[in-house]
Amino acid sequence: MTYQNQILARLTDNERGRIQPHLSIVRLERGERLSEPQSKISKVYFPHSGVFSFVVELPGGGAVETAIVGNDGVFGAAQALNDQVSLNSVLVQMSGEASVIDLYRLRDLALELPGLRKALTGYEVFLFGQAQQTGACNAVHRVRERICKWLARMQDIAGDELPLTQEFLAQMMGVRRTSVGEVAQTLQRDGMLEYSRGTIRIKDGKKLRDNACDCYADVAGHYKVIIGDDPLET
Numbered sequence: 247m248t249y250q251n252q253i254l255a256r257l258t259d260n261e262r263g264r265i266q267p268h269l270s271i272v273r274l275e276r277g278e279r280l281s282e283p284q285s286k287i288s289k290v291y292f293p294h295s296g297v298f299s300f301v302v303e304l305p306g307g308g309a310v311e312t313a314i315v316g317n318d319g320v321f322g323a324a325q326a327l328n329d330q331v332s333l334n335s336v337l338v339q340m341s342g343e344a345s346v347i348d349l350y351r352l353r354d355l356a357l358e359l360p361g362l363r364k365a366l367t368g369y370e371v372f373l374f375g376q377a378q379q380t381g382a383c384n385a386v387h388r389v390r391e392r393i394c395k396w397l398a399r400m401q402d403i404a405g406d407e408l409p410l411t412q413e414f415l416a417q418m419m420g421v422r423r424t425s426v427g428e429v430a431q432t433l434q435r436d437g438m439l440e441y442s443r444g445t446i447r448i449k450d451g452k453k454l455r456d457n458a459c460d461c462y463a464d465v466a467g468h469y470k471v472i473i474g475d476d477p478l479e480t
């Protein structure tokens with residue numbers, strides 16, 4: 247089987263052969279929760295499509311996103327490796343399919359297969375780097391460049407059609423809805439995207455990247471250094 251998930255696609259034939267019998271495909275719908283704060287999880291997810299959001303939920307309402315996982319990653323690797331709780335809320339932000347495996351099964355396989363262990367720990371290092379970058383980005387970068395960065399990354403992992411409302415985008419980025427609306431209008435005017443009926447359609451990804459803060463390239467660089475080139479593109 248050819249996997250659309252980049253972590254699974256990078257495994258050797260032997261490693262894939264060992265893990266494959268324990269994987270099943272599930273469909274995950276937008277809004278589903280994969281984890282509550284400080285909770286035990288029982289499954290590890292390798293998305294083939296769709297997007298997961300790591301969010302910090304704030305007292306009094308609201309939730310701010312700290313990291314995005316798509317077909318470039320995995321959710322639950324750290325918990326499988328060290329049997330710890332998940333600290334974050336993890337939500338399905340965009341519906342899609344994932345390969346899922348029992349957490350303890352994956353832990354046992356990771357103990358036997360150094361390549362699998364390396365892939366899982368490598369992704370967790372990247373995820374931490376992504377969250378750190380989001381913290382710095384939210385503190386110092388302007389809303390327009392942050393939105394461009396976010397949309398560019400979403401395009402990388404989910405394609406040109408993003409079924410997202412401006413309200414959702416504002417909440418995930420921790421900014422006012424009116425600010426997102428104003429920026430979306432200028433991006434639309436400048437030919438970078440089209441927005442209609444709850445769908446953002448990316449029209450000019452290069453221009454979007456040119457207008458993004460450096461965090462876009464920094465996070466992409468982190469991924470390349472730690473995980474490597476996209477095996478699905480080569």
Ligand SMILES: [Zn+2]
Nearest residue numbers: 383387459461
């Ligand atoms: Zn930034």
